[in-house]
Amino acid sequence: MISHQERYDRWAPDYNQDVAERNYDGPQYIVNYLMELKDKGQIAIHPTPEFKVIDVGCGSGLVGQVLRNQGYHHIDGTDLSQGMIGEAKKTGAYQTLIGWQDLNHPLPFFLQGQYDLTICCGVFALDFVKPESLKWLAQVTKPGGIVALSTKTTYYDTYDFEGYYKQLQTEGKIQLIDCRMNQPYLGAEADGHYWVFSVKAM
Template sequence: MQDDYLDRVYDLASPDEMRRFYDDWAGQYDDDLTRRGYMTPARCAMALKAAGLPPDAAVLDMGCGTGLSGRALQAEGFAVIDGADVSAGMLEEAAKTGAYRHLINTNEIPLPEAEYPAVTAIGVIGSGAAPPDLFDTCLAALAPGGLFCFSFNDHTLDLPEYTGKLDAALADGRVQVVTEELGDHIRDLGSRSKVYVLRRT
């Protein structure tokens, strides 16, 4: 019987515990998510395409995990994708997809600043995944005028420490909303997520 990581992901207490958890989950992550109808990667990729990002624009896939998000971006025609993650185990799986130009272990290599025309954080910023500050990290990697596509799941939409990051960036004029849409997150669990596309000013 497979270990049901989805039942435990929201109980992680520290960055080190989270990194070990995702390293351990890497081998069965794709199966766990896809068999339950993980919809957010495809929704984000379609939203980024609809926002007008050229297919040859470089995309930083933050928290790329095993590459589900990279494959979704590739399916929408994006051809230059760099992946970044804190989990070496997840990055090993992502390398097998062939979706990425470069893969970056953010524990070892700092991210460039103000460089990418687009940054994605698909199913990444939220409870059970990355802390609120990753929102600011993503914006810092984004070139002026660039697009930031990310999602907040049901859990995260109820946490002001996460939603407050978006509110603050809108209030101080760092970003503008291009689109936002609520839809299915993990279909078989009945969970939802809101997909946003922002433009950095």
């Protein structure tokens, strides 16, 4: 059985075409969702020159391209697959890209507390990461910053994601700002949940 890294390395050259054919709406949806919350004044994520974004599990760069189109220019990315990192580099949307990053483990120390917005789309899916990976997303986010992520409905139904994020809330580390359940993710079904948290202190 091949690893997730090997699978995505092999898939990288054809990934964009394949997911487009399957109507992968997650990247566009999560960014649109953030823009709605920004426009309502619920989160402060204005694309100033010093505003820093990290796209964790950036894949081929689909989220980065949507963010770039919204005026964000300092976008970094990480991914487990070096092949996907190569595809993301071609988009021109990212300043720095770091491969071989497994979100089942903490992200590199030099990224800790560096980002105003941490976004993670398509990673919290079955057999990829555990809910505890939310902690690693929060760790690279500045206090007062935002973490936005998607969870597949099957993931949410299988793992106790709700229980874990509520544990982090009780510990005073994050706060849920908003969530949208059963929204477009892949294909015709509304099979994704989207979450937006503020980070208190890690």
